[in-house]
Amino acid sequence: MKEKKRNRKIAAIFLTGIFAFLMLIRVEAYNSSTAFNGGTMTYTCTVAGTLGKAGKSSAVASTGYDVGGYIQTIGVFGYDSGSSAISSGYQESVATASTATSIKTGVTSYKAVHSILDSSRSVLKTVKKTVQ
Amino acid sequence: MKIRALFNSLSLIFLALCLSGCTAKETVKLRDENKEAIFQSESLDIDWEDEEGNNSMNTGVDLIAAGKGKAVMHAFAVEKDHSAYEQKLYLKDENTDSIKEIPFLFEEDRCLLLAVGEDGVITMLLTSKKDDASVTYTLTQIDDNGNEKNRTDISRQIEEVAGVDNLLKMVPDKEGNVYFWGGSLKVYRLNVADGRMVESDENIQILNMARNKAGEMIYAVYDKDMNIVIRTGNLMDGKLNDIARLPANEDGVGISELFQSSVYDFCYRDKEAVYGYDGNKKRFYKILDFEQSNINSEKLSQLCEISAYTFIGTSTDTKTADRLSGAMVFSEETEQKDRAVLKMGGINIPPIIQTAVSRYNQANQEFRIDMLDYGSYENPQAKINAEIMAGEGFDLLCFNGLYKKDYADKKLLEDLYVYMDKEQDIAKTDFIDSVLEVLEQDGKLYDITPGFGISTAIGRASLLKDKGSIGFGDMEELLQRKEKQGKMQMFYRETREGMLRHFCKEIDRNFERLSHEDLMNWLETAGQLPKETEQTSLLEAVKNKEFLLMTDICAEFNDILIYERMFGEEAVFTGYPFQEGDGTELNCMGMNVGICKSSAHKEAAWEFIKILLDEEFQYYVCYPNCFPVRKDCMERVIRMVSAVEEYTDRDGNNVKPYCCEMTYDDVDVVIEAMNEEEEKRFWSLVDSMKYEDMWDENIMSIVNEEAEKYFSGQKSLEKAVDSMEERIKLHFNEMN
Numbered sequence: 001m002k003e004k005k006r007n008r009k010i011a012a013i014f015l016t017g018i019f020a021f022l023m024l025i026r027v028e029a030y031n032s033s034t035a036f037n038g039g040t041m042t043y044t045c046t047v048a049g050t051l052g053k054a055g056k057s058s059a060v061a062s063t064g065y066d067v068g069g070y071i072q073t074i075g076v077f078g079y080d081s082g083s084s085a086i087s088s089g090y091q092e093s094v095a096t097a098s099t100a101t102s103i104k105t106g107v108t109s110y111k112a113v114h115s116i117l118d119s120s121r122s123v124l125k126t127v128k129k130t131v132q
Numbered sequence: 133m134k135i136r137a138l139f140n141s142l143s144l145i146f147l148a149l150c151l152s153g154c155t156a157k158e159t160v161k162l163r164d165e166n167k168e169a170i171f172q173s174e175s176l177d178i179d180w181e182d183e184e185g186n187n188s189m190n191t192g193v194d195l196i197a198a199g200k201g202k203a204v205m206h207a208f209a210v211e212k213d214h215s216a217y218e219q220k221l222y223l224k225d226e227n228t229d230s231i232k233e234i235p236f237l238f239e240e241d242r243c244l245l246l247a248v249g250e251d252g253v254i255t256m257l258l259t260s261k262k263d264d265a266s267v268t269y270t271l272t273q274i275d276d277n278g279n280e281k282n283r284t285d286i287s288r289q290i291e292e293v294a295g296v297d298n299l300l301k302m303v304p305d306k307e308g309n310v311y312f313w314g315g316s317l318k319v320y321r322l323n324v325a326d327g328r329m330v331e332s333d334e335n336i337q338i339l340n341m342a343r344n345k346a347g348e349m350i351y352a353v354y355d356k357d358m359n360i361v362i363r364t365g366n367l368m369d370g371k372l373n374d375i376a377r378l379p380a381n382e383d384g385v386g387i388s389e390l391f392q393s394s395v396y397d398f399c400y401r402d403k404e405a406v407y408g409y410d411g412n413k414k415r416f417y418k419i420l421d422f423e424q425s426n427i428n429s430e431k432l433s434q435l436c437e438i439s440a441y442t443f444i445g446t447s448t449d450t451k452t453a454d455r456l457s458g459a460m461v462f463s464e465e466t467e468q469k470d471r472a473v474l475k476m477g478g479i480n481i482p483p484i485i486q487t488a489v490s491r492y493n494q495a496n497q498e499f500r501i502d503m504l505d506y507g508s509y510e511n512p513q514a515k516i517n518a519e520i521m522a523g524e525g526f527d528l529l530c531f532n533g534l535y536k537k538d539y540a541d542k543k544l545l546e547d548l549y550v551y552m553d554k555e556q557d558i559a560k561t562d563f564i565d566s567v568l569e570v571l572e573q574d575g576k577l578y579d580i581t582p583g584f585g586i587s588t589a590i591g592r593a594s595l596l597k598d599k600g601s602i603g604f605g606d607m608e609e610l611l612q613r614k615e616k617q618g619k620m621q622m623f624y625r626e627t628r629e630g631m632l633r634h635f636c637k638e639i640d641r642n643f644e645r646l647s648h649e650d651l652m653n654w655l656e657t658a659g660q661l662p663k664e665t666e667q668t669s670l671l672e673a674v675k676n677k678e679f680l681l682m683t684d685i686c687a688e689f690n691d692i693l694i695y696e697r698m699f700g701e702e703a704v705f706t707g708y709p710f711q712e713g714d715g716t717e718l719n720c721m722g723m724n725v726g727i728c729k730s731s732a733h734k735e736a737a738w739e740f741i742k743i744l745l746d747e748e749f750q751y752y753v754c755y756p757n758c759f760p761v762r763k764d765c766m767e768r769v770i771r772m773v774s775a776v777e778e779y780t781d782r783d784g785n786n787v788k789p790y791c792c793e794m795t796y797d798d799v800d801v802v803i804e805a806m807n808e809e810e811e812k813r814f815w816s817l818v819d820s821m822k823y824e825d826m827w828d829e830n831i832m833s834i835v836n837e838e839a840e841k842y843f844s845g846q847k848s849l850e851k852a853v854d855s856m857e858e859r860i861k862l863h864f865n866e867m868n
Contacts, residue, residue, distance in 0.1 A: 031297065031316055036793070037214070040267070042298045044315030048337050049358045052664070056358040058386075060339065062315030064298030068194055068242065069210030069217060071448060071456055075757070081664060082629040083683070085722075086533075089386075089403075090483040090757075092448040093433035094208075094457040095194035096244075096300050098315060100339065102386035102402075103358050108664055115756060119190045119212065119456060120785035122772050123756050126690055127795040132667040 029131065036116065036125050041065045045076060045112040047131050049103065053081060056105050059131065061089070061112040062098035070124070071117045072097045078107035108132070160379050160407060163417045169405065171425040171443075175450070176231060176459040178207050178222060192457035193222075193446050198436035199248035199343075199392060201226040202276075203444045204234075205459050206243045206256075212786040219243060221254075223276055224461075226439035234278040241270065245302040245312075250347045253281065255304055257312075271310060271322070286322060289329035294320050301340070306347045313341045319351065319367055333370035340390035344398045350375065352387050352400070360385050362398065362409070376409050379416055380508070388429075391436045399437060403429045403486075406443065420462060423503055427462065428490035430483045449487075454784070471500045474733055474740070477516050478530030480507040482722045484582060485530055487753050488743045499736040501528070513829065520544070520730075527731035528740060529579075532722025535828050536579055539726070541867075545578040546727040551738045552577075558745060566821045567761050570718040579726035582744035583758030585687035585719040586817060587825040589623075589709065590695050591680050593702035602706040602715070607680060622657070624679040625665040628843070629836070631658040636827045636835050637717075638710045639860060651853045659843055670797040674698055683708065685719050685825075688756040689773045690794050690803055692814060697801035705817045716817060717825035721758050759818075770814075774806045834859045 029046040042064040049057030061076040074097045078087035087107060089099035101110075109132040116125040162169060178193055195206035205222045219242070221234040236243075241258035248254055258270045269290045273282040290299075298315035305311065308324035317337040322329045332338060339352040339360060348364050351372070355361045363372035378385050378400065386402040393399040396408030399419065406420035420443065422429040431449035438444045443462040450458045476489065481503055493500045504526070506512035513534055520526070529539065539545050552558050560568060567584060571577055589602075596602065607622055623631075635654050639646065673679060686692045695703035707715025725744065727737045743749055750760035751768060760766050768781070775790045790805040806814070834856060842852035 029316065034793075034795070042315070044298055046315070046317050046337065048317070048354050058354075058358065060315070060317060062298045062300055064300065064315065068192070068208045068219075069190060069214055069456070073757075080629075081627055082633040083627070084533075084633070087480065088482070090430050091388075091433060092431050093194070093446070094192045094448065095433065095446070096298055097433060098298075098300050100386055100388065102380075103360070117756065118785075118788075119454070120772060120781055120783075120787045121752060121755055121769075122775075122787060122790065123688065123690060123792045125793045126756075129795070129797055130667070132665065 030129055032127075032129075034125075034127075036065070039065060041114075041116070041125070043112070043114050043127055043129070045110065045129060045131055047110050051108055051132065053106050053108070055107075056103055057107050057110075058087075058101050058103040059089070059110040059112070060098060060100040061114070062096065063114045064096045065116070068094060070094070071119070073113075073115045073117065074099050075113045076101055077111050077113075078104055079109050079111065080106050081108045160416045160418050163408070163419055168424050169418045169421040170465045171420045171427070171462045172465045173425065173427050174461050174463070176205075176222075176224070176444075176461060178205070178231065178459060190454055190456050192455060193459040194457060195243060195246040196434045196436060196444055196446050196459060197246040197248045197254070198438045198444055199250070200252035201439060202248065202252070203436065203438045204246060204248060204254050205231075205444075205446075206246050207459075213788075217242070221278065222459075224438065224444070226442070234274075234276065237278060237280065238272065244269075245299060247302045247304055247310075249304040249308070250306045250343065252276075253304075255302065255310065257299070257302055284327070286327075286329070289322060289327070290320075293329040293331055303341055303343060303349070305343065305349050311341060311349060313338060321368060330368050332367045336367065336370060336372070338367070339387050340400070342390040342398060343392045344375075345393060345396065350390070350398055352378070352390050360387055362390070362400075375411065376414070376416070379407075389435050393437050395437075395440045401429070401435055406435070423486075423489065423493070424500075425462070425465070426490055426493040426500075427460075428487050430487060432460075433457075449490075471496070471498055472733060472736070474499050474501045474527040474731070474737055475525075476501050476503045476528040476530060476725075477519065477526040478503065478505060479512045479516075479533035480722070481505050481530050482532055484723055484753055484757060485532075485725065485744075488582070488740065488749065491743055491749070492740045496736070496739065499733060499739075501740060507533075525730035526728050527733055527737045529726050529728060530722070531579055531720070531724045531726065531826075535826060536724065536726070536824075537573070537826075537828070540573050540576075540578040544729055546729055546731075546734060547576040547578065548580055548727065548738075548741065549577045551727075551741070555742075558742070562745075562763060563761050564763055564766065564818060566819050567718060570821055570824050571720075571724070579720075579724040580741060580744065581720040581724040581761060582750050583687075583721065583723060583754035583760055585685040585721050585758055586692075586705075586821065587683075587685050587717040587719040588705045588707050588817070589681040589683045589715060590703050590705050591682070592677070592699050593704050595677075595680060596704045596706055602681075602709040607709050619676070619678060621679045622681065623661075624670070624673055624682040625668070626661055626683060627665055628658050628661045628663055628839070630683070631661055632835050632839055633827055633832065634708050634710070634715075636832045637823070637825070639835070640828050640831055641823060643860060643864065648853060648857065651856065652849055655839055655842060655853060655856075656849055658839065671799050674799065681706065681709070685721075687719075687721065687758045689769070689806060689814070690756075690792055692817070693803045693806060693810065694794055694796055694799075694801055696810075697803060698796070698799050705813075705820075707820065714820070714822045716820045717823050718821040719825040723758070770806070770811060774811065776805045830863055831860060834863065 031044045033042040045061040047059045059076045073092050075090045077085045087101040087104040089101045091097045091099035111130045114127045189209040191209045193207045203224045207220045209218045219236045221236050223232045241260045245257040254274050256272045268287045271284045299312045301313040303311045310322040312320045319332040341351045344350045350364045360378040362375045365372040390400045397411040399408045405418050407416045408419050428449045431447045435445035448457045489501045506515050509515045747765045750765040792803045838852045838856040841847040
């Protein structure tokens with residue numbers, strides 16, 4: 001399994017006249033790929049904004065898969081500090097799939113659940129990852 | 133100095149207001165003030181011609197693209213044993229209802245992405261695998277008859293630039309450059325002039341992209357305040373101009389799709405509706421309301437406009453076992469049905485309930501359900517209660533985030549057993565006994581859920597085997613017994629607030645039986661936990677045996693079967709270590725629904741509940757997102773998960789011997805068919821559920837406030853617990 005983790009601070013500077021503005025959007029993500037049934041599945045979950053009680057954030061989860069004929073489900077859940085789900089996104093697709101939570105305050109971690117099912121609803125592959 | 137600092141601060145605030153004013157908050161209006169944005173959906177009849185007349189194939193429409201008054205669809209048929217895979221293309225013209233098949237001449241390739249350019253040319257991203265397992269990517273353009281016009285190998289560019297990113301969408305611009313949007317929230321542009329692929333500025337997170345009405349590329353991005361803004365310009369050097377800021381809906385700001393429109397500057401959709409933006413009026417219009425139109429947006433994966441106010445999309449909500457996904461056309465409803473409205477109140481109503489509502493609204497000719505989601509309010513339960521007090525009652529309540537006991541105690545809910553008893557084909561015995569027992573209150577059933585999870589705590593048998601149900605005292609004793617007690621933690625990734633929430637539930641259930649010392653013991657233990665957890669390696673924690681228990685909500689069989697494979701020994705599901713044990717709880721995952729006593733349409737509301745209790749709904753919609761509550765459905769799932777030989781199920785599905793590859797954070801395991809012993813342990817876990825995983829926010833805030841005073845040193849442990857007890861007693865007295 002090939003995995004690339006990123007934890008970056010992104011700064012953008014707006015210059016208007018004599019004032020300078022500093023913007024910080026923290027992006028946490030995982031991006032991994034794994035073999036499945038002769039194809040390559042790629043999973044991504046990107047969290048933008050600030051995690052924590054006062055921070056605003058949102059998560060986008062997606063999966064790519066280059067062999068058709070299966071159903072992919074993607075769920076992404078935002079949890080508060082007491083482990084209660086306060087935001088979510090869900091999508092089903094037979095092609096690549098992506099879903100985003102709406103922007104919420106107070107999310108301390110996200111969990112993305114990617115699954116591949118066949119037509120009988122049997123789970124062939126499932127990936128659960130936490131982004132904190 | 134202070135005045136200058138104040139001046140500088142005010143200047144910065146002024147500037148911030150000016151900057152944010154560039155994209156003033158937009159409001160959404162209905163396009164026609166007198167008419168709801170209701171559309172009707174029609175499934176396009178794309179049947180795979182099976183000359184032999186057998187049903188060994190599963191078919192689906194997986195890709196759709198539209199532009200210049202036409203829509204092109206990519207369809208596939210796959211043998212149920214996945215031994216063969218065929219592809220076709222179809223074209224639908226805006227002026228005709230019929231669809232035309234286009235020959236797909238690339239049998240060695242698979243179509244990954246599809247797009248229609250400003251010139252009407254169809255572009256496909258094809259992929260194929262060579263014998264040496266390397267993958268090639270080809271960009272191919274065809275005309276409406278399927279004839280190839282152009283073909284370019286872009287394998288090198290994709291490998292070098294996009295790497296392992298998911299390519300989710302492709303859009304050609306007016307000049308012929310091709311843009312790819314990836315799951316890492318980046319865009320990659322393939323230049324037509326030199327064949328180079330360039331990546332978007334790394335400081336910009338792109339949530340979607342499209343061409344606008346004028347054919348310019350537009351992007352949905354986060355701004356500095358975490359709003360979603362539509363921008364245009366050069367993405368590669370980050371020089372972008374704002375067009376509009378997306379308005380917030382009831383659940384906050386979100387975007388699922390951005391697409392070109394022939395009427396509006398652009399269209400986008402979230403899970404509630406499709407919106408169009410009029411740049412002249414600087415206003416968003418709600419064009420298509422999914423809920424009102426009976427369209428299940430969770431099952432919709434692509435959407436585009438084929439002509440003015442007509443959309444086309446792919447959906448997995450086909451209700452046909454052999455068809456995995458279909459193409460749907462959405463057009464304005466000409467004659468709107470005059471149906472009575474049932475109001476469902478709730479907070480962040482879960483997708484499964486939304487699916488059930490969509491099914492109800494599709495099937496019912498007399499009633500439709502309007503979901504009123506209070507998720508965006510600061511205190512949503514108070515808002516819902518205020519609506520009830522004001523006489524603006526609901527017909528149905530979804531209890532996600534609502535403390536159900538309050539409504540049941542105040543006799544605001546109907547007893548569902550009364551309705552169940554009237555039905556010929558629904559009986560109490562159809563449902564898992566422990567689920568009903570936990571939900572029952574004084575012999576009455578005020579709510580029911582289509583599925584459930586099991587909130588529990590799990591540990592290694594070698595550490596916990598001699599303990600039946602685990603209490604806090606046992607945990608401390610176990611920790612002391614361990615040689616490496618400095619390293620061994622009570623829990624993996626538990627926080628103070630998480631533990632306090634569990635205390636809160638125990639206080640609500642067993643306050644009379646809890647001693648002052650119990651509460652002191654708990655609060656002291658919670659104080660030793662971190663406020664927030666850091667991302668740590670689960671693999672390392674398991675390998676090094678760093679914890680006694682790990683909490684989880686098991687919602688499908690893999691969630692249960694993984695632990696034994698992960699630990700490399702028997703896993704024990706002890707539940708959370710409450711004082712009295714019994715810490716394994718029923719988790720309705722926010723899907724429990726009840727009928728309000730004040731409803732004028734109780735029978736119509738019961739018809740909705742019946743959808744949740746339907747076996748087909750629980751199997752195809754609920755699983756694997758949760759366990760089904762019906763015994764027959766659970767048995768069907770168990771047969772699938774226990775399969776060691778191939779069989780055909782009652783819907784004609786070919787079920788293979790069970791094998792699932794599972795990744796949980798950084799732990800990878802392969803889960804094979806569940807054996808009899810594991811099935812027995814599963815049922816014993818289900819039977820061990822004694823309480824529902826829910827808590828009273830009033831108690832929670834008392835506990836949190838007093839705990840914080842202790843944690844911050846404002847109060848001693850003794851005094852914090854004294855005040856906590858006093859306030860909780862007062863709360864219970866008030867409630868009584």
